[in-house]
Amino acid sequence: MNQNEKPQILIIDDAPMNILILARMLSDEYEVLQTTGGKEGIAMAGTKQPDLIFLDIEMPEMDGYEVCSALKANRITADIPVIIMTAHSDQESEVQALELGAVDFISRPPVPAIVRARTRTHVTLKRQADALRLLSNTDALTGMSNRRHFLEHAELELVRMRRNERALAILMIDIDRFKMINDTYGHAKGDLALQTLAWVAQRELRQIDIIGRIGGEEFAVLLPETQQPGAMLVAERLRIAIEGSSVEFAALNPDIPKLPDFTVSIGLTIALKADQNFSACLARADAALYQAKKEGRNRVCIADLPQV
Numbered sequence: 001m002n003q004n005e006k007p008q009i010l011i012i013d014d015a016p017m018n019i020l021i022l023a024r025m026l027s028d029e030y031e032v033l034q035t036t037g038g039k040e041g042i043a044m045a046g047t048k049q050p051d052l053i054f055l056d057i058e059m060p061e062m063d064g065y066e067v068c069s070a071l072k073a074n075r076i077t078a079d080i081p082v083i084i085m086t087a088h089s090d091q092e093s094e095v096q097a098l099e100l101g102a103v104d105f106i107s108r109p110p111v112p113a114i115v116r117a118r119t120r121t122h123v124t125l126k127r128q129a130d131a132l133r134l135l136s137n138t139d140a141l142t143g144m145s146n147r148r149h150f151l152e153h154a155e156l157e158l159v160r161m162r163r164n165e166r167a168l169a170i171l172m173i174d175i176d177r178f179k180m181i182n183d184t185y186g187h188a189k190g191d192l193a194l195q196t197l198a199w200v201a202q203r204e205l206r207q208i209d210i211i212g213r214i215g216g217e218e219f220a221v222l223l224p225e226t227q228q229p230g231a232m233l234v235a236e237r238l239r240i241a242i243e244g245s246s247v248e249f250a251a252l253n254p255d256i257p258k259l260p261d262f263t264v265s266i267g268l269t270i271a272l273k274a275d276q277n278f279s280a281c282l283a284r285a286d287a288a289l290y291q292a293k294k295e296g297r298n299r300v301c302i303a304d305l306p307q308v
């Protein structure tokens with residue numbers, strides 16, 4: 001979600017007239033999405049990631065309480081604030097809605113000034129929460145996922161790969177002689193090497209690949225839907241690109257003092273059915289990385305797979 005775009009509001013209500021009334025109050029300041037079905041609403045919330053949802057309680061098939069529970073139970077939609085709309089103004093339905101995770105409650109007929117004021121409040125809070133989450137998941141120096149966020153993501157990806165019986169490859173990347181770079185050229189050059197690596201990796205990897213900085217000069221990459229030969233190609237491409245990156249960086253940034261040449265060693269493995277958790281994959285990639293270092297650095301090594 002772009003922080004500068006008009007915030008998106010999703011209205012879920014089985015009565016088109018109710019949608020129209022709310023949409024009129026909001027369409028100047030917000031992009032309004034709408035649907036008359038609870039199931040469709042849940043799907044739209046997942047794909048569109050709106051900033052706020054107005055949800056009708058009284059709907060056929062799936063009522064608002066059920067829709068709200070489903071939204072809150074799914075991690076993709078759990079953080080989207082929900083305002084419940086209802087014809088009743090009794091405390092009991094209000095309490096029930098709030099207990100299910102709704103942030104607010106508006107009874108019909110809606111008062112335009114109140115709808116706008118509450119919308120503004122909840123959209124602002126949502127955007128602040130998003131910004132904080134992004135910050136807490138990101139490594140400040142490289143802009144990549146930090147260790148905690150990467151490992152969380154990796155664990156989910158492993159589960160997803162298993163469920164769909166898809167391939168998943170893992171790379172562990174470590175800058176060669178990083179301590180020497182820091183000691184000889186200073187920490188600013190060491191930081192620049194890390195940033196250059198991040199910049200090259202972002203360019204060389206595919207959109208679906210996930211990279212994180214998991215240690216000082218250590219990075220890990222998830223390559224979904226990728227078997228060992230494909231992962232080997234990606235790893236080699238990355239290694240070669242990084243080897244030539246300081247020259248490339250210097251050409252693009254003539255004002256910044258040149259970075260010494262640096263290389264990386266890469267350990268590669270694929271996820272196996274027998275892997276209990278992501279730590280098992282990571283340990284294998286790490287062993288392959290150690291092998292790459294031992295064989296002389298600036299190379300990719302593939303992990304030995306356990307016999308099953």
Ligand SMILES: [Mg+2]
Nearest residue numbers: 014056058059
């Ligand atoms: Mg209704």
